[in-house]
Amino acid sequence: MGHFITLKSFFLRNKWFYILGIAWLLIVDILQLLIPEVLRRFTDQLQANNLSSTDVFKYGIYIIGIGCGIAFFRFLWRIYIMGTSRRLEYELRNRLFSHLLKLSTNYYTNHKTGDLMAHATNDINAIRMALGPGIVMITDAIFITVIAITMMVVTTDWRLTVLALLPLPFLAITITKFGKVINTRFKAVQESFSSLTDTVQENFSGIRVIKSFVQEISEIEKFSEKNQMVYSKNMALVKLYGMFFPFVQFMSALSFLIVIGYGGSLVIYGEISLGDFIAFEAYLALLVWPMMAIGWVINILQRGSASMERINAILMESPEIVDKDSSIEVDNMTGNVAFDNISFKYPNSNEYALKNFSINIRNGSSLGIIGKTGSGKTTIATLLLRLYEANEGTIYIDGIPLNDIKLESIRNQIGYVDQDSFLFSTTIAENISFGVDGCSKEKIIRMAKIAEVHNNIVDFPLGYETYVGERGVTLSGGQKQRISIARAIIKEPRILILDDSLSAVDTDTEESILNSLKEEMKNKTSIIIAHRISTIKDCDSIIVMDNGVIVEEGSHSQLLSNNGLYYEIYQKQLLEEKLSNE
Incomplete structure (x- = not known):
């Protein structure tokens, strides 16, 4: 019974429900125990030939009265005991x-x-x-x-x-x-x-x-x-x-x-x-x-x-990532981000996802991140959101160590679009406004237009009130990605992270979205993770990741002139594009 100690506060709050419930139950038991006594007296009088019609009526009333009492108090104990157990559930x-x-x-x-x-x-x-x-x-x-x-x-x-x-x-x-x-x-x-x-x-x-x-x-x-x-x-x-x-x-x-x-x-x-x-x-x-x-x-x-x-x-499981007692609220972040010598391994892994990773991202600037699968691109985003803790090094936002800022404060001011583009089984409007309470329809529409998904939405019979099905199964990959982008920017984040979230849209739509986002994210920080160079070529700075380290850094033109990994990826994608157009 020691396992039930966890429910101590519930028992203290509801003790009178249980006490009264048990009291009603005992009354029912007492009434049930009266029935044999009624039967004893009735039978003895019947055997002795002392039973009149009045006595039969009297004993009948006793039985009916006891039955009614049992029914009434049984109702009460069910409400008090069973009802309390339902409240516990x-x-x-x-x-x-x-x-x-x-x-x-x-x-x-x-x-x-x-x-x-x-x-x-x-x-x-x-x-x-x-x-x-x-x-x-x-x-x-x-x-x-x-x-x-x-x-x-x-x-x-x-x-x-x-x-x-x-x-x-x-x-x-x-x-x-x-x-x-x-x-x-x-x-x-x-x-x-x-x-x-x-x-x-x-x-x-x-x-x-x-x-x-x-x-x-x-x-x-x-x-x-x-x-x-x-x-x-x-x-x-x-x-x-x-x-x-x-x-x-x-x-x-x-x-x-x-x-x-x-x-x-x-x-x-x-x-x-x-x-x-x-x-x-x-x-x-x-x-x-x-x-x-x-x-x-x-x-x-x-x-x-x-x-x-x-x-x-x-x-009894404790979250691995929690606020410290000394954690502070940081409202209206400027969006300066710095990774200082970060090293990180995922749990149960012996390989470093990031190794001695350092970079400074100025507020109002955009950083493009590209690299092969498993090079550590997504890890950068998950560490910035504090979904995991870095094993070594420190991440700073506005010069403050990330671990010293309250989790809610960090995540409220970061807009994140992950690779999966997960949508909830509800309407498109509710999916877009997921992170904002009391959001107006006008704002939802404006964000959908920035994400270049408004025209698709209005084509649906129910428009923004269309239910998307489990995990957004009724939508195409590109539509899910764009709705996810609208959901991220409706928060008006100080830092926006797009994690390979334009992979399912064509290059023209991609360019239109990025141009709209550039205007929306003016004076704010953008981190764009991608496999396609077309997604990040206009970023202020681009880093190329390989095996958890930065192998190249610079602008699009600088990286092309280096003839390194970025140049290889660029040439390969040009060839793929050429072949697809033939």
Whole structure:
């Protein structure tokens, strides 16, 4: 139960809901325990021929009154206990989601989306069950068991009580054993479901790749294997349940058989009345559920504890990149950027993505970055955004070390368009205005025009209210890139980073976008990462990257005159362009 300490603040805030809920539950239990007493008196009067029509009506009213009381207070305890457990589920899921968004990029490199989704669904549901139905079961198990046994001993016969209860402890022990096996099989079901979820998510995300490589049948077979595993694990659990319930019924029947045999003889010999016998049977029937509940409570609490442990493991994860206590807000950055002798390796990699990298970028200037794949271009952007921390060296913005500036302050003033051009499953207008609250339609349109995507948008039947589908699947690559650019510049950033984000547009559109951006980013800093020289040729300065180091630096004309790597790339692209035009 120690794993639930994480929820201490929730319990303190909602303690009265649980206290009152348990109070209503105890009232329901007391009312249920009154029914055998009503049946005792009714039967004894009936046996003694003392029952009048008025008495029948009176006992009928008692039963109806007790039934109404049970219904009313059962409604209350469900609202107070089950409702509070639902509130816990709601708050815990929000807390988990919020925490996941705070974790650093590297966490998602090492954890699968399907696993995290399973934690946010199945595990949180198991915790709710432990702190909702689990509390109900443990209260019932203790209270009804103690009171019912006491009433059986006091009002009927202690010998009959002992004999009747003989099978029940064995029932409770066996259910507990069942609970441990059920818990093990339940974990296996959770793990197989997590694996299935991960497979489904990955396939839906990569549906275009699957179709283009004609791998539908292969992926269906892989899915079937995972699905078969989920089915097998669930069937193993179902088979256990299939044995469990008949066993409970059998053990309960043994108790009733003992009561009918021995209790019947006591009635015959006049040691107890028929009313006592009927009441005793009613108390025994009430005891079957608590005996079952003991096993179920252990099972549910074990599940909840295991799930809480997994959730705690996530909640205990700390972001690798956080603000220091001394971090400062820097409003209205001028955009001076300096990389001072930066070296960086990605986690689990032995190769340097950047090695002794140094450069100064003046505010209002534009820097073009080009190089082969894996040369460290994108790493420059991720370090400037503090998605990762440099292993060595210091990055400065406006002369202030990057690590001394608050993360929110940095990222609010940097507009970033990454290679993936990720779009959310919402309207085009909401995608463009994603980083700005209360953005006007006029501003959205103006930014779309700068990004040269306005004409495409208005061609859609719903225009800016068009839903783009998951990850922007309904749009072309060029349209996604241009919408992403509009989303970046609508923030009016002091620093704009375009990471190979014009690769899917033609050169004429590219030139038009860059000209518009030049006007929009006047007196602001631009960093343009590209594979095409046409994208960066007009930048104030260009660096050529290779194996994490700068091999060339200068303007377009200077680099061409060097006859180095830049010149090679330029000649190769000229040849490719010439061949494509033939």
